[in-house]
Amino acid sequence: MKMLAVFSRTHRPHFLWKAVECVPRVHLPSGTMCQMAAVKHPSCQMPACDYKPDSYQGMSKGRLLEIRKRNCHPMTMKVTYYRQPVFIHQGHMQWLWDVDGKRYLDLFAGVATVGVGHCHPRVNEAAVKQLKHLWHTTAIYIHPQIQEYAEKLVSLLPEPLKVVYLTNSGSEANDLAMLMARVHTGSYDIITLRGSYHGGSPLTMGLTSNTAYKYPVASGFGCHNTMCPDVFRGMWGGSHCRDSPVQTIRECSCSPGHCQANDRYIEQLKEMFDTTVPHRIAAFFGEPIQGVGGVVQYPKNYLKETYKLVREKGGICIADEVQTGFGRTGSHFWGFQGHDIIPDMVTMAKGIANGFPMGAVVTTEEIARSFGKGLHFNTFGGNPVACAIASSVLDTIAEERLQENCAVVGTYLLTELAKLRDKYEIIGDVRGKGLKIGVEMVTDKASRKPLSPEAMAEIFEDTKDMGVLIGKGGIYGQTIRIKPPMCITKDDADFFLAVFDQALQNYSMRR
Numbered sequence: 001m002k003m004l005a006v007f008s009r010t011h012r013p014h015f016l017w018k019a020v021e022c023v024p025r026v027h028l029p030s031g032t033m034c035q036m037a038a039v040k041h042p043s044c045q046m047p048a049c050d051y052k053p054d055s056y057q058g059m060s061k062g063r064l065l066e067i068r069k070r071n072c073h074p075m076t077m078k079v080t081y082y083r084q085p086v087f088i089h090q091g092h093m094q095w096l097w098d099v100d101g102k103r104y105l106d107l108f109a110g111v112a113t114v115g116v117g118h119c120h121p122r123v124n125e126a127a128v129k130q131l132k133h134l135w136h137t138t139a140i141y142i143h144p145q146i147q148e149y150a151e152k153l154v155s156l157l158p159e160p161l162k163v164v165y166l167t168n169s170g171s172e173a174n175d176l177a178m179l180m181a182r183v184h185t186g187s188y189d190i191i192t193l194r195g196s197y198h199g200g201s202p203l204t205m206g207l208t209s210n211t212a213y214k215y216p217v218a219s220g221f222g223c224h225n226t227m228c229p230d231v232f233r234g235m236w237g238g239s240h241c242r243d244s245p246v247q248t249i250r251e252c253s254c255s256p257g258h259c260q261a262n263d264r265y266i267e268q269l270k271e272m273f274d275t276t277v278p279h280r281i282a283a284f285f286g287e288p289i290q291g292v293g294g295v296v297q298y299p300k301n302y303l304k305e306t307y308k309l310v311r312e313k314g315g316i317c318i319a320d321e322v323q324t325g326f327g328r329t330g331s332h333f334w335g336f337q338g339h340d341i342i343p344d345m346v347t348m349a350k351g352i353a354n355g356f357p358m359g360a361v362v363t364t365e366e367i368a369r370s371f372g373k374g375l376h377f378n379t380f381g382g383n384p385v386a387c388a389i390a391s392s393v394l395d396t397i398a399e400e401r402l403q404e405n406c407a408v409v410g411t412y413l414l415t416e417l418a419k420l421r422d423k424y425e426i427i428g429d430v431r432g433k434g435l436k437i438g439v440e441m442v443t444d445k446a447s448r449k450p451l452s453p454e455a456m457a458e459i460f461e462d463t464k465d466m467g468v469l470i471g472k473g474g475i476y477g478q479t480i481r482i483k484p485p486m487c488i489t490k491d492d493a494d495f496f497l498a499v500f501d502q503a504l505q506n507y508s509m510r511r
Contacts, residue, residue, distance in 0.1 A: 044498040046467055047491040049103065053090040056099040061087050082464055083457065091118025094485045094492060096469065104464070105484075105492055108471035112291065112323045112436070112483035115351035116396045120487075123354055126392035127385060134384045139377075145387035152394055154362065156333055158342050163368040165361045166382040170322035170349030171199030173359035174285070176376070177347050178203050180363065181283035181316050184370040188222040189277045191269075191310070192285040195228045195475055197292035198320055207285050210293065210475060222282070226272045228290070229265035229298040232429040232440060233448060236261035242297040243331075243338055245411050246418045246430045249445065262299035269306060273313060280314035283345075288335025291323035294474030295438025295481060297431050303339040316344035316367065322359075323436065326351040327397050328486060330407030330434025338433065353390040358383075402486040406434035413437060413482065413493045420497070424504050426451055437482040440474065450478035455507065462503035468496050 059067075064087060069077055087099045094117060096104045106118070116123060130145070137143055150164040167173045182188055190207065192198065198207035205213065206220010209228075231237030231248055238252025241259050254260050286303060290296035307317045324335030325348045332338050334346070344367060349359035357380075380386075397403060414432060417439060421427040428442035441451035441459070456477060463470055471481035484492075 044466055044495065044502055046103065046105070046495055047489070049092075049095055051092045051095065053092070053097040053101070055101070056089045058089075058099070061099060081460070083461055086464065086469065093117035093120065094488045103467065105468045105488075105495060107482050107484040107488075107496060108469055109483055109485045110355055111350070111471065112328070112481075113350040114355050114485050115326055115328070116354055116393055116400070116402060117485045117487045118355075120354065120396060122396050123389055123392045126388050127356070130385045130388035136380075136383055136385070138379055139382050143384055145384040145391070146382040149387040149391045152391055153360070156394070157346065157362055158337075160364040160366075161342070161346060161362050163363055163365055165363075165368075165378075166387070167349075167359040167361065167378060168357050168380050169199075169359045170320075170347065171201045171204050171359075172378075173322075173347040173349055173361050174198045174204045174207065174320060175201045177285075177318050177345050177361050177363075178207070178283070179376075180345065180361065180367060180371045181318065183373065184367045185280070185282045185314055185316060187278070187280045187282040187314060189224060189281040190222060190283045190285060191224050191226055191272065191277065191281065191315075193228040193287075193290070193293075194225045195230070195290055195293035195296060196225070196285070196287060196320075197290075198285055198287075224272065224276055227265060227268040228293070228296060229262065229302050230296045231261055231299060232296075232431065234261075234265070236264040241299045242431065243300050244297055244431055244433055245414045246432075248429055248431075249421075259299045259301065262302050262305070265299065265302060266305050266309075269309060273309065277313075281310065283316045283318050284310040285318045285320060287320045287322075288324045288339060289329070289433065289436055291436075291481075291483075292473045294440065294479035295432050295436060297433075300339075303336070304341050307341050307343070317341070318345045318347065319343040321346050321348045322350050323483070326393070327403030328406055328434050328436050328483070330403060330410050333403060352393070353386055354393050356386055356389045358386040358390055397486070400487070403434075405488075406486050409488055409490055409493055410434035410437065412490055413497070416493070416497050417500075420501060420504070423501075424508070426455075426504070426507070432482075435482070435484055435486055435488070438473070439480040439482070441478050441480065450474070450476040453477055458510070459503050459507055462506050463499055466499040466502065468499045 088096050089099045090097045094106055096106045153164055154162045167176060178190060192207045194209045196209050198204045200213060202219045206223030209225040231241040237248055237250045238254055238261055239247045239250060240254060241261055284306060310317055319336040321335055327333050329335050329338055336343055345363040347361050352358050352360060414430060414437060417430045421430045425444055426441055427439060428445055428448055429440040431438050441456060443449045443451055473479050473481045
């Protein structure tokens with residue numbers, strides 16, 4: 001009932017109430033006001049915006065692309081989205097502008113990172129204030145920002161998670177968590193789920209279970225991947241499995257409160273314990289909802305039962321909150337809280353500082369003391385500017401009720417996307433919580449065969465040309481990921497829904 005009460009509220013931050021434009025506006029190359037030139041359908045009307053970006057005065061797009069291809073690592077081009085790339089110049093809240101002044105609704109937030117909005121005035125003010133006092137010093141000296149932020153952060157976590165180690169990124173936080181778990185338990189083996197992404201460092205590459213992120217080098221010794229309990233694409237699943245306003249279209253005969261799919265996936269984990277790892281293990285790593293893996297949700301009791309089994313094997317339980325933390329799921333501040341569990345360690349990054357490089361590991365006093373046997377030092381962890389920004393982010397989330405906004409707007413988006421799933425054969429599944437949403441694209445619902453990369457590219461290009469930026473994920477790149485700044489409004493959601501509907505119509509007509 002508590003969750004339903006949250007969903008029923010309609011409050012949004014006062015500055016987010018925007019009128020929807022009734023007529024298309026002409027795109028002005030200077031970047032003034034708002035553009036509608038790329039919109040291909042009269043119903044796709046971009047919400048109004050009263051922010052005026054600066055006119056771009058830098059290098060030409062041709063020159064930028066030339067340097068990117070010649071002087072940046074080839075990987076930079078490999079990860080570049082779109083056949084016709086977007087050249088971003090400026091951002092404000094949920095909006096981005098390119099160098100030509102065209103405006104976009106950002107529904108990917110720098111890969112689920114810009115939580116409170118691009119260049120949020122309050123966060124900007126905190127950054128500038130700190131920059132005028134002290135840019136950098138390390139933890140060898142005591143400066144107020146580390147202590148102030150650590151106290152504020154742990155106040156939002158349950159006992160006994162009260163000790164913080166600050167890092168620069170999520171990969172680094174997960175790397176450190178692996179080390180701390182092994183030192184504390186005296187064991188080496190770590191289990192995670194297939195399809196997971198926990199970073200790209202030599203250690204975390206072992207946790208990450210996605211061929212696209214693997215190299216033919218020795219890495220991740222002692223890491224094991226068990227079957228992901230994906231109730232849409234996996235071997236077992238039904239129509240009541242997950243904690244989401246939208247369920248799969250798979251049928252099941254489960255009685256109320258009992259999930260047979262969960263039982264089968266837990267059996268797979270038990271088989272791993274019986275065949276693959278020693279009697280004692282170091283840890284289990286799990287995202288409350290998979291991110292890069294395609295916004296995969298598990299059966300409701302899966303993590304609770306997994307934590308119990310892992311602890312029986314002497315392991316500690318680690319929640320990777322890099323993409324689910326800081327209110328994004330709407331119902332709770334941390335994703336693990338939605339599973340009614342308390343981990344032994346929590347890792348976080350991305351939204352922690354709204355795009356400023358920062359990460360953290362939060363754990364118990366007991367585990368922290370074990371790590372004190374050696375010496376570990378991080379030059380930039382706990383940087384004064386990072387801490388000031390992160391502290392302002394926490395204040396902004398609370399005062400602008402952004403977690404609640406995630407619940408309200410996210411639930412609306414999910415239910416409306418479910419209607420598009422029923423309308424189009426190529427939408428196989430809609431899932432997620434709050435503003436962490438996945439739309440899995442298939443050739444047809446019966447086979448659940450992933451939609452081809454070429455087809456995905458067409459839909460992405462159309463959506464971008466009509467003014468919306470989205471992400472993608474999944475083992476086969478078949479899942480559209482919607483993880484916007486948490487300040488988006490229902491009007492923004494309606495604009496995206498109209499654009500996405502039109503992009504799907506365009507794709508169908510080309511077939």
